[in-house]
Amino acid sequence: MVVKFTESIRELLVGQTVITPAGPLVPPDGLPDVVRVIAADAVSALLDYQDAAYARLYLDRLKRFIGRRDVPVALFAEIARLMAERMMYEDPIRIAQLALRDPDGTERICQFRLDEYVSLLPEVIAAPLLSFLQRIACLDRKLNRRFNARTTFGGRRLRIEASLRQWRAISARSTAERLWVARWLHMIDRALTKQPPAAAAIVETATMLHGYGDTYRQALADWHLIIDELAKPTFAGVLALPDLSEAIAHARAASDPTRPQRALKSEIARIKKGHAEVREKNAATSAPGEASSFNQT
């Protein structure tokens, strides 16, 4: 645990330099022009959001799609855009940054969950704390926060909060978000290999996640449910969904981040049942000889 913490501190210190040992932050060679423009804007935004190491992580993640013939330019651009959006997730630190930059100084009242604040702590501290909060059923306790830069005290508090961005890299939330992006990219890669027409739908699932609080938490749960119940078994060959993109579209239509997952689970069950019935019907109607007619010389 101590080794992991010191390594994360070391990464944090390296991330503060704009020019890392690997060189300045420029989009890698081989990017299509439209993606290069998106990547350049994203690097600036990520430098402002976090640090150089975070921006470099974004560029490293883009490299895996360079030169792939099965990735159209439009899809690549969408991946670049959505990945940058997802990597700049909204947490209290980000809201404080935005509130300080608001020229009108409009007061924002945001409702966060208690676990969102706890997950701002380093993972080694946050993990046992979150586990304890879960045991006493306090994870989803709501905390109303005012983000007001107009008053002296409010502005000072926002500046302190915004300065915590330096520690965001070692927070539990940062680890969870990195894992989410890694999983999303993995699912895109699986779609490109197993069912290319569904790749665009997988990419677009990133738009399900935005905001903070209960809405974000519910949307995240919905995303994992859709991926675990539809996409992953399809790519593994366990569930034979010939049109996965349509199935995902139906599931997303049933998903509502403001409500529990009952409707979404019903829709997923309906999709699976409907496909199982079609498969049984096809198996029953096809004659034994017909299946081998293709191979006959």
Add this chain to the structure above:
Amino acid sequence: MLHAVLLPLNGYRLHQMLQLLRDVKKSVASDLSMDWLKPFMAKRTCAAGDMLFYKDEKAEDMFYIVSGRYLLVESGIELPVGTLVGELGMLSPSNARTQSLECITAGTVLGVSYLQVQELYVQNPEFGFFFLRLASARLFQNIEKLQHELAEQTPPATAAATA
């Protein structure tokens, strides 16, 4: 006074390095057993469905499977207990994972970072030879699997008919 303190410390350190050298020599000559590396590794518990790493992610450590079932997702290869996995990422030119690893059944793995592996190599260069053998064995295994898949997909060539 200083020498009286340093002499036993250095003596103990020499004993450790000689012991490591003996263990590495034994494993290089054996069937690539990893028991000697275990003291340098950290234990990690995995639940079913956990992903230990994803393809194309930056590779920083390797794992030794102690218990449970694990699947290399892209190739569909299930890894048995006692396998070392993740070593190819260290040798990959881009330092990226070549496949994703998923835990199918809950179990335990031991992890060692590449930094520690490099330290072990500096202390004993023969350790590098051991790793070459390990990585080569894995690459040959992958080639064999690909050849097998290619043979299944390609229809057998028929002899040309003579006039």
